[in-house]
Amino acid sequence: MDRALPPSQTDSLREAALEVLRKNDLGDWTKPAPRLYPHQWSWDSALIAMGLVHTDPGRAMRELETLFAAQWSDGRVPHIVFNPRTGDYFPGADWWASTRTSSLAPVEPATSGLIQPPVHALALSRIFDGARAQHLHALESRIHDVFPRFLAWHRYLVECRDAAGSGLLTIYHPWESGTDNSPRWDSCLARLEVGQMPAYQRHDLKHVEDPAERPTHREYDRYLWLVHLLKQASYSDEVIQRDFPFQIRDVLMSAIFAAANHCLAHIGEAIGRPSSELEELRTWSDRFRRGVEGAWDDELQLALDWDAGIEQPVRVQTCAGLSPLIVPDLSSDVRDAVMASLSGPRFAGAAGLAYAVVPSTAPDSPGFHARSYWRGPTWPVANWLLWWGMLRHGSEQQAEAIRVANLELLQQPQAQFAEYFDPFTAEPLGSRDQSWTASIALDWLAFRER
Numbered sequence: 001m002d003r004a005l006p007p008s009q010t011d012s013l014r015e016a017a018l019e020v021l022r023k024n025d026l027g028d029w030t031k032p033a034p035r036l037y038p039h040q041w042s043w044d045s046a047l048i049a050m051g052l053v054h055t056d057p058g059r060a061m062r063e064l065e066t067l068f069a070a071q072w073s074d075g076r077v078p079h080i081v082f083n084p085r086t087g088d089y090f091p092g093a094d095w096w097a098s099t100r101t102s103s104l105a106p107v108e109p110a111t112s113g114l115i116q117p118p119v120h121a122l123a124l125s126r127i128f129d130g131a132r133a134q135h136l137h138a139l140e141s142r143i144h145d146v147f148p149r150f151l152a153w154h155r156y157l158v159e160c161r162d163a164a165g166s167g168l169l170t171i172y173h174p175w176e177s178g179t180d181n182s183p184r185w186d187s188c189l190a191r192l193e194v195g196q197m198p199a200y201q202r203h204d205l206k207h208v209e210d211p212a213e214r215p216t217h218r219e220y221d222r223y224l225w226l227v228h229l230l231k232q233a234s235y236s237d238e239v240i241q242r243d244f245p246f247q248i249r250d251v252l253m254s255a256i257f258a259a260a261n262h263c264l265a266h267i268g269e270a271i272g273r274p275s276s277e278l279e280e281l282r283t284w285s286d287r288f289r290r291g292v293e294g295a296w297d298d299e300l301q302l303a304l305d306w307d308a309g310i311e312q313p314v315r316v317q318t319c320a321g322l323s324p325l326i327v328p329d330l331s332s333d334v335r336d337a338v339m340a341s342l343s344g345p346r347f348a349g350a351a352g353l354a355y356a357v358v359p360s361t362a363p364d365s366p367g368f369h370a371r372s373y374w375r376g377p378t379w380p381v382a383n384w385l386l387w388w389g390m391l392r393h394g395s396e397q398q399a400e401a402i403r404v405a406n407l408e409l410l411q412q413p414q415a416q417f418a419e420y421f422d423p424f425t426a427e428p429l430g431s432r433d434q435s436w437t438a439s440i441a442l443d444w445l446a447f448r449e450r
């Protein structure tokens, strides 16, 4: 039984979460949301697999296999895989023009040319451990088959997104971070001069009640201008890195990558991959751990992104600053400092919060907005990542507090597995029936049974 909620409530929350995943299931992959996001998104799929594993590990594996079937020949896993049968998303496949623009892109399916945070090996590791424990040999053999693709993805990130060996991955677009309109990107986007590009029409605003919940038109112009420039560079890392105006070393992505290498090494060892590969993965994990630890800012008591355009840290206070918690083998003093920031008055301990969960941006800090997407609302998925990390660092009591507070938020009758929530009123915002919200609810509910 779960300590957070009485059994009748956990049962109905679980049933409702399963229903969301069933409704968004298109057979081999899952829509992130019924209408707002009708294609396959990279990090959504991995986090969806984290929930599916509790009911159907084979289907969880299929989610990852479908995504990795769209991998580019240089190893990158695209942030969106387009489904020709489900339209109505902008920018769609034509706008990205991946196959026409780069010989590295698959001919089919059409994809975007960006990436997203590399959470995939966390999901693969969960599927693997389950398969081993339950003697699911066919599933283990599928993990064997897909392993080289995962390794190629990690190698792409190391070689193309951290060619300088900084221990931090460089992103070229706010969408790559997964935290699209976070104040993390404001100062860099403010320097961007938007040139001539074709007129466009947004579709996202049709699917939310209040446009303030989504990025502004000014932000969208910048997002699309960056895509235009990326296409001009043929999505080539070498060309992009010469003088691209948005190059930020992303601390959250790098923390996830440190953990992902650790997970992939764990699987690789268990399935007997060559020791040279295991050594590489462990070295990468260590390199990105050091990169994230090195991004720690003593004054803000948070880890900060690095803006390579001006060679300065990005001094904002967002949940990404807590990402050292996701890194394996974190030194105990950094861990204690991050935990203090997480539970303190800028995040889960902020005055007036409806539930003691982590908001995406610290209330009272510049750029905060309670209802706008990644500028303040609490995202259960971001809380899940921090919870996952806290457990690994032995911060069990604090991890449990975050799990319980999130489950209480999600079991409100109006919550409907929303994409994000106003941290003060707990009002659901963005899409409803968001797959990864349902999926991590399943994982949180199953936690006490594991």
Ligand code: 9WN
Pocket (backbone or CB within 6 Å): 032, 033, 037, 041, 043, 044, 079, 175, 177, 178, 179, 180, 204
């Ligand atoms: C752009 C699908 C995705 C998530 C991102 C989230 C949002 C897309 C959008 O939705 O981004 O990629 O159109 O706003 O920010 O994290 O993967 O759920």
